[in-house]
Amino acid sequence: MSGLAFLYRAGRLYAEGVSVERLAEIYGTPLYVYSRREIGARYRALARAMAPVRPLICYSVKANSNLAVLGALREEGAGFDIVSGGELYRVRRAGADPARVVFAGVGKTEEEIDYALREGILFFTVESEPEARRISARAVALGCRARVAFRVNPGVNPRTHRYITTGQRENKFGLDPDRALAAYEMAAQLPNIEIAGLHMHIGSQILSPRPYVQALARAAVLCAQLRRRHAAFEWLDIGGGMGIDYMPDQEPLAPRVFAAAVLPWLKKIGLRVILEPGRSLVGPAGLLVCRVQYVKDSYRKKFVIADAGMNDLIRPALYEAHHEVWPVRRTARRIRGDLVGPICESGDFIALDRELPAVREGDLLAVMNAGAYGFSMASNYNSRRRPAEVMVDGACHRLIRARESWADLVRGEDAGARHENRRKEQPDHV
Ligand SMILES: Cc1ncc(COP(=O)(O)O)c(C=O)c1O
Structure with a gap:
């Protein structure tokens, strides 16, 4: 894989200067992790190569529309390619100059x-x-x-x-x-x-x-x-x-x-x-960390069931897309099987019939090249909360989107007057 954002040091996967294991401990899983340096390096490489025509590089917001990602690209000098009023709102919130925005x-x-x-x-x-x-x-x-x-x-x-x-x-x-x-x-x-x-x-x-x-x-x-x-x-x-x-x-x-x-x-x-590049600027700058919940055998097949599924990363289900899966703690041992999520759909998989790191319950896996069309296509299907997102820059890391709460799941919904008082019966911890 290209890029230097994600490398092993002493058998542990790092995002720039921070161990992915540590990020998972602090922010929980599933978790999107992005590398600020990788995003900048990718933007600058394109700008340098195309310098003879001095292009206006309008980053395609749909690939990853987190405000911190947009802000990073604006700092690098990017304009923006948008496809909705919502994306226009986002780029304006990220400080974009509207005179550098095109709307498709x-x-x-x-x-x-x-x-x-x-x-x-x-x-x-x-x-x-x-x-x-x-x-x-x-x-x-x-x-x-x-x-x-x-x-x-x-x-x-x-x-x-x-x-x-x-x-x-x-x-x-x-x-x-x-x-x-x-x-x-x-x-x-x-x-x-x-x-x-x-x-x-x-x-x-x-x-x-x-x-x-x-x-x-x-x-x-x-x-x-x-x-x-x-x-x-x-x-x-x-x-x-x-x-x-x-x-x-x-x-x-x-x-x-x-x-x-x-x-x-x-x-x-x-x-x-x-x-209007999207994927090429942010795809390799992101990974999705998930934690193995169960490993099960069924009909001579092995299933690694993680806490991330098609609601977090829909590309495998939607486009038959391939994402490399790396262990967060390096291991040479391999198993063959499917890496699947918790969603009630047979199409809920991240990797099918693949050589996977030999993992056990509680181990962490990193789904690589997940910075583009990952979180931006995430949904709440099965009433799952969309994951948190973190930006790493050298040895620093910052939560750039909090994990959704259960209350977020029902925001704006109305159960009707008859059910109003039931709210009080909800347990406090939600
Ligand atoms: C009009 C337009 N521009 C740019 C892009 C970004 O494409 P990519 O992320 O493959 O660079 C898209 C993606 O669908 C698009 O529809």
């Missing part, structure tokens, strides 16, 4: 559009003609101008899991290039709209630079045409999607490999560049 997503509501217009974001990534009309109408109502970039679906195959491709013809995202020119013409006629650029995002966990080059080759022609027609057309946003090494034998899409392939095209196209 196929289903923006009027409320979200108004919020973004009032805040003065850089531009909206527009996914359809009706959305352009809605943004125009809201800009008129609020008496401001809205900058837009249509999301164009270049129809390339990024060779990734089918659930995380977004630039193929059958995906719901963006417009096909044949339709795009007409959409731009239509939008340019709308009141209070400024055509700011073009956006594409072809998928996620992409390990080769080739699909980006194919997409850029297609976008180049379109950009040249659009630039001639629209005076304010200045941005080319090429999205995110750079892949990481979830498997030990995988080669991540390194910033310098990515840059070597895309820079010639970006220079030729000559527009201001935006990148």
Whole structure:
């Protein structure tokens, strides 16, 4: 695995300068642990590799939206790629400059559009003609101008899991290039709209630079045409999607490999560049610590049952994703089996039919590469409390999100007047 955030010292797993065992003792499990240094190093490596086009790197908030993670990336110089009013609220709380925020997503509501217009974001990534009309109408109502970039679906195959491709013809995202020119013409006629650029995002966990080059080759022609027609057309946003090494034998899409392939095209196209990386900045900077509850044998199969499940990390269940599982106390002994969670679903697993560290009840395991699409996709399914999150920086560690309480689980719910007095019967310790 790339990165130096998580290493063994004297047989114990460390997050930077802090033992993971100690973190589990202090904060409990399941626990997300992030490395501040790794996040910074990853941001800077990308910024350095892409320096010849001086891109605006808009971190994709959906990957991990904790305020401390957003704050760390803002300190490094990042802007933000958001997909909801909630994400806009988060980045503003983290101190982001709205002029460095781009807003994507196929289903923006009027409320979200108004919020973004009032805040003065850089531009909206527009996914359809009706959305352009809605943004125009809201800009008129609020008496401001809205900058837009249509999301164009270049129809390339990024060779990734089918659930995380977004630039193929059958995906719901963006417009096909044949339709795009007409959409731009239509939008340019709308009141209070400024055509700011073009956006594409072809998928996620992409390990080769080739699909980006194919997409850029297609976008180049379109950009040249659009630039001639629209005076304010200045941005080319090429999205995110750079892949990481979830498997030990995988080669991540390194910033310098990515840059070597895309820079010639970006220079030729000559527009201001935006990148929207998510996973590649925070994925390897996080792990999920869980504690083994039981080890059981059934039908000649071994099950290691941990206190983290699909509600904490849904990627294995949702995308058949692979996460390496490391023992927090190093051991050479191995068992073969499934690492599963406590949720009442057969799909509740972290690792299936795998060589796992030989663990016993009470041992700690670390699920690696869990910094992206981990906590941000966590849920309360089975009425489980979402886990705590901790940021490590050198020898320091800080709780950046408290574990939910049982009271958090029912916040905002109303059992109805008939049940009101039952509240008093609840035990104090919840
Ligand atoms: C529009 C857009 N930009 C950026 C990203 C971030 O992708 P990744 O985390 O793979 O870099 C996504 C992910 O879905 C996206 O939809």
